Amino acid sequence: MKRREFLQHSILAGTAMATMPVACSCKMDAEFLILGAGLSGLYMAYLLQQAGKDYMILEGSDRIGGRMYYHPKIKQDVGGRGIGDKYKEVMSLVKALDVPLIDITQFTSSPKSYYTNGELRATWEDRSTDPSLLQYTAPQPAPQLSSLNEWYQKADLDQSYAEQLRAMGRTDQEIELINISANYNDVHETSAINALHSSAFRKFNGSKTIYNFEGGTKTFIDALAASLTGPVKTSKFITHITNKEDCATVKCADGTSYCAPHVISTMPFSTLRDVACDIPFSQSQKQAIHQLGYTNITQIHLTAAEPYWEEDGLGASMWTDTPLERIMTMGFGDDNMNLVCWVNGKGTEYIDQMSESELEAYTLKTLHKIRPAAEGKITYTGSHSWGQYKYNKGAYAEFSVGQPALFQDMIRPAGNVYFAGEHTAKESRGIEAAAESARQVLDLFKKENIIES
Ligand SMILES: Cc1cc2nc3c(=O)[nH]c(=O)nc-3n(C[C@H](O)[C@H](O)[C@H](O)COP(=O)(O)OP(=O)(O)OC[C@H]3O[C@@H](n4cnc5c(N)ncnc54)[C@H](O)[C@@H]3O)c2cc1C
Incomplete structure (x- = not known):
């Protein structure tokens, strides 16, 4: 087989096989190419910028922020939004960017009611089985x-x-x-x-205080993006990544391609697995990229015209055994009329096959049945399925049995390609994990003398 055919075969085989790296002959677009403009990608850029380095961000969707997503139609955050006072990286960034926060601690333990086996109750008597x-x-x-x-x-x-x-x-x-x-x-x-x-x-x-961003996560993401001087290119859906001897090249669905000595992928493995990679991955990395689980979440957003929970005297938030699963209040203080049905895992399959109008009718009918006081007082404002969303295909990494053993290996750089994103953070979870993962890669660059300490 000729070398070019061999290369094509290995690319078509996805992450299957890494070839001997070829020398780089392309024009470098930046010293560091960051794939994905969620928090980890944007913070990676911020850290590189502080270190005086030149970077470019490529983002597949037409917006930035990734899973920190203030939905323009629903006018609510549909992804990560709660941060804690002990979120080290995030809180120092919030301070540096002077982003306004709202303390929501008192609202995180607001009362909830339960609906199971057709029965609505105010409390769960035995905490050990709650x-x-x-x-x-x-x-x-x-x-x-x-x-x-x-x-x-x-x-x-x-x-x-x-x-x-x-x-x-x-x-x-x-x-x-x-x-x-x-x-x-x-x-x-x-x-x-x-x-x-x-x-x-x-x-x-040990966070004692929980915050939201004033005006939603958009305030934070926009402030972070405004602090960046390097290019952030949206609508650059990555289809190929090829490692070469002293660079890596990236191809996008619009036919453009980019090249840099160092590439940092912050894409979740749930979408990286669809990218044709010619990268010297280890067996564990290949396995993790192809198989790592991602929790499916579908959110159904609602607005209450009146606080119907005051009428029946039960907690507004609910834990249910219905296909709507959990119903939570989104707002706080004077703005407490927004609710979300939070459907997880296999339950999303049932919800996701409905059209928007079917989902609206189903949600209102079910809520009226389980919570009679809500009848006529609820409006459907929209839904977002993280499992169906092309740019994430799941809400966050969830290790199945046997997969934690892959973790240490799956986060290692392979050739000139490095990995960040919440799934790669060694310590934290959620929004802090995304930020920690960028710091992890920066520390690695320093250790490898790619960046001066
Ligand atoms: C419903 C929900 C609720 C959450 N609640 C909280 C919370 O309250 N507190 C908390 O701490 N955390 C929470 N999280 C988690 C938190 O939002 C995430 O951990 C964090 O935002 C992940 O950031 P990231 O940069 O790692 O990934 P992302 O934000 O997903 O960034 C990855 C980027 O890569 C892009 N991309 C993917 N594939 C391609 C491709 N082929 N080509 C180009 N670009 C691509 C995506 O579009 C995306 O912008 C929540 C998450 C969800 C989904």
Whole structure:
């Protein structure tokens, strides 16, 4: 087989095979090419800019912010929006950019009601079986972690979350109830290490105050983008990445291509797996890129014309065993009339096959049935499916049983391609993880003398 044919074959095979890198003959577009303009990509640019480096960002969609997404039609955030006072990287960035925050701590524990087996109730009497509290429970007795980045090394705890709950005395019936509305695709497949990581993050991170951005996440993302002097190119959907001896090239769906000595991919693995890569990945990296789970979430947004919860005296937020799963209040203070139905995991399949008008009718009908006081007082404002959304194909990384063992390897650079994004952060979760992951890559560049310390 001729070399060019061989290259074409390996590209078509996706991430299947890495070829011997060829020397770079292309014109360099920047010293660092950043793929994705979510928080990790934008913060990577910010850090490189501070280090006096030249970069370019390529973003597939027509907007920036990624999973920090203030939806223009719904006029609400449909992705990550809550940050804690101990989010180290994010809080220092917020301070540097002088972004206004709103303290929402008092609203995060607002009362919730329950609807299960056709019965609406004000409380869950036994806290030890409360499905809303059991979704992030660390194994008991809690494993001793001396630092947060040990979570992925606890191979002995890598069993399904359902098995962990069973070992903690929960019955099959209780586990099935938890599975309907918990923040996972399926508690029988997801690793208990996800829950360990979440609870350890809370323990080590210990945020006491929770904030939202005034005006939504757009305020923060726009301020960050305004501080960048390098090019941020949107509508650059990446289809190919090729590692070469001393550079890497990137091709986009619009036919353009770019080249740089160092490429940082912040794309979630759920979309990177669709990119034809000719990169010297290790076996574990290939496996992680192709198989890492992503929690599906579909949000259905609503506005209440009146506070119907004052009429029936029950908590406005609800944990339900219906296909609408959880219903939460989005607003706070004087702006508390916005609600979201938060559907997770396999439950999204049922919701996602409906047309917009079917979903509206179904949501209102179900809500009226489970919460009679809501009848005639709710308006549907729109929905967003993270599982169906082409640029993410899932809300966040969720390790299935066996996958935590891939973590250390999956975040290593391969050739001239480096990896950032929430799925690669060693310690944090969520928005802080996205920022931490960019810092991680910067530290690596310093260690490898690509950037002066
Ligand atoms: C519903 C929801 C609620 C959340 N709530 C919270 C919360 O309250 N608090 C918290 O801390 N965290 C929360 N998170 C998590 C947090 O939002 C994310 O961890 C963080 O925003 C991820 O940032 P990122 O840069 O790693 O990824 P992203 O923001 O997804 O950035 C990746 C970018 O890559 C782009 N891209 C993908 N494929 C391609 C391609 N082929 N070509 C070019 N570009 C591509 C995408 O368009 C995207 O802009 C939530 C997430 C969701 C979805």
